[in-house]
Amino acid sequence: MSWKQPLRDRQADRLWDRARASGMSRRVFLALLASGGAAAVLAACARVVPEPSAGPAPAPAPSSRPIHKPVPENYFIPLGTNAEMRFEVMADQTYIIPNSYFFVRSHTSAPLIDAKTWRLRIEGDGVQRPLELTYDDLLKMPSRTVTRFIECAGNGRSFFATLLDRPAEGGQWKLGAYGVAGWTGVPLRELLKRAGIKQTAVDVMPTGLDSTAVERPMPVARAMEEDTIVAYMMNGEILPPDHGFPVRVIVPGWVGINSIKWVGKITVSEERIYVEKNTTNYVLIGPDYAPEGPAKGPPVTTQTVKSACALPWPAALKAGPQKITGYAWSAFGKIARVEVSIDGGGSFQDAVLVGPNVERAGSRWEFSFNAGPGPMTIIPRAIDDEGNSQYDVSAQKWNQLGYLFGATVPHPVNVSE
Numbered sequence: 271m272s273w274k275q276p277l278r279d280r281q282a283d284r285l286w287d288r289a290r291a292s293g294m295s296r297r298v299f300l301a302l303l304a305s306g307g308a309a310a311v312l313a314a315c316a317r318v319v320p321e322p323s324a325g326p327a328p329a330p331a332p333s334s335r336p337i338h339k340p341v342p343e344n345y346f347i348p349l350g351t352n353a354e355m356r357f358e359v360m361a362d363q364t365y366i367i368p369n370s371y372f373f374v375r376s377h378t379s380a381p382l383i384d385a386k387t388w389r390l391r392i393e394g395d396g397v398q399r400p401l402e403l404t405y406d407d408l409l410k411m412p413s414r415t416v417t418r419f420i421e422c423a424g425n426g427r428s429f430f431a432t433l434l435d436r437p438a439e440g441g442q443w444k445l446g447a448y449g450v451a452g453w454t455g456v457p458l459r460e461l462l463k464r465a466g467i468k469q470t471a472v473d474v475m476p477t478g479l480d481s482t483a484v485e486r487p488m489p490v491a492r493a494m495e496e497d498t499i500v501a502y503m504m505n506g507e508i509l510p511p512d513h514g515f516p517v518r519v520i521v522p523g524w525v526g527i528n529s530i531k532w533v534g535k536i537t538v539s540e541e542r543i544y545v546e547k548n549t550t551n552y553v554l555i556g557p558d559y560a561p562e563g564p565a566k567g568p569p570v571t572t573q574t575v576k577s578a579c580a581l582p583w584p585a586a587l588k589a590g591p592q593k594i595t596g597y598a599w600s601a602f603g604k605i606a607r608v609e610v611s612i613d614g615g616g617s618f619q620d621a622v623l624v625g626p627n628v629e630r631a632g633s634r635w636e637f638s639f640n641a642g643p644g645p646m647t648i649i650p651r652a653i654d655d656e657g658n659s660q661y662d663v664s665a666q667k668w669n670q671l672g673y674l675f676g677a678t679v680p681h682p683v684n685v686s687e
């Protein structure tokens with residue numbers, strides 16, 4: 271099956287499966303799809319579904335497969351329960367990474383959750399009116415769509431070993447633990463306001479319904495930013511199980527671990543919250559960092575600026591004029607410039623930014639050059655509109671768990687005659 275053509279069809283198929291399961295007729299389904307798209311179908315599904323009888327919600331169905339969507343090795347690099355996006359696949363794709371090619375990072379198997387019995391609770395001493403919402407409740411609230419990236423804190427981790435000669439613990443990602451998507455959902459701040467968030471609230475923490483209940487707090491100010499949303503759609507599709515169905519939080523610009531999937535509960539606290547993922551993991555541990563209170567080091571928050579070539583690793587090119595494409599992204603804003611070196615970092619020339627350039631999402635770029643035969647490297651360097659930029663690897667601080675790699679990465683290329 272070609273990987274380019276069937277996306278739309280599969281989206282519609284999945285939507286129809288969902289609609290049929292809720293008791294909708296094919297005729298109504300087609301009419302809704304034509305008039306209001308996937309969102310209309312989804313909203314109607316939630317209404318057709320009969321309310322479950324009272325009682326405790328059953329636990330999510332145990333799932334044996336770590337990842338549910340197909341992750342063939344020509345499109346993904348397998349990494350345990352995770353799958354890295356192959357950037358070369360994106361060379362002739364759209365700006366948005368299609369859901370089928372989006373990287374997956376799940377600490378354990380992705381749970382399969384039934385939206386009919388699922389509830390979202392907002393609770394804790396930081397709210398005046400604890401809330402419990404159904405899927406239908408959430409879909410009825412005003413929604414917005416934001417285009418933003420998600421990037422794992424450990425993206426680029428393998429380069430601590432290969433470029434610094436000092437390995438870091440954890441999944442050895444290259445640069446493909448990154449993806450940009452359009453996320454549709456309810457701004458988290460609207461939910462917090464509805465729950466009567468107190469002036470004295472300090473931290474907000476979503477908790478996942480996966481087997482190890484993955485959770486990580488963020489300060490109230492971050493939770494109240496307008497692009498922090500509780501998303502139920504990804505690129506116009508129902509949020510896929512691997513990416514957090516029925517809902518996930520999107521915390522743009524922050525390390526991926528804050529964008530909690532399969533959310534069942536959001537705790538609002540008047541005190542700082544300390545959990546495993548901001549004290550033991552997702553903290554910077556190393557000679558340049560000191561412990562912070564109960565944390566073994568400073569918790570990682572905002573991502574770095576990065577760029578990547580949409581080329582196989584290593585790439586094989588023919589001698590002569592070449593045009594390559596790539597991505598650049600910043601956790602702080604838009605991309606201002608991408609420069610590329612083809613002489614090992616001696617000199618850099620401007621690449622051309624093409625297509626959308628969205629803050630905290632990224633920009634595609636193109637670079638034309640004349641390739642001479644033999645081995646070489648291509649080194650892109652991104653600079654954002656706030657002046658943040660990638661730096662030489664000699665300036666990259668090491669940390670034991672390999673977070674926040676932000677140096678330039680020489681992409682290996684073999685040029686044949």
Ligand SMILES: Nc1nc2c(c(=O)[nH]1)N[C@H]1C(S)=C(S)[C@@H](COP(=O)(O)O)O[C@H]1N2
Pocket residue numbers: 372373374375376377378420421422423449477478479480483484485512513514525526527528529530531532
């Ligand atoms: N509940 C839950 N949320 C989670 C995770 C998880 O394992 N469980 N992984 C996190 C990490 S480390 C990352 S990088 C992103 C990855 O999102 P994706 O799989 O949709 O690409 O989800 C985050 N949210």
Ligand SMILES: [Mo]
Pocket residue numbers: 375421422423424525526527
């Ligand atoms: Mo991550």
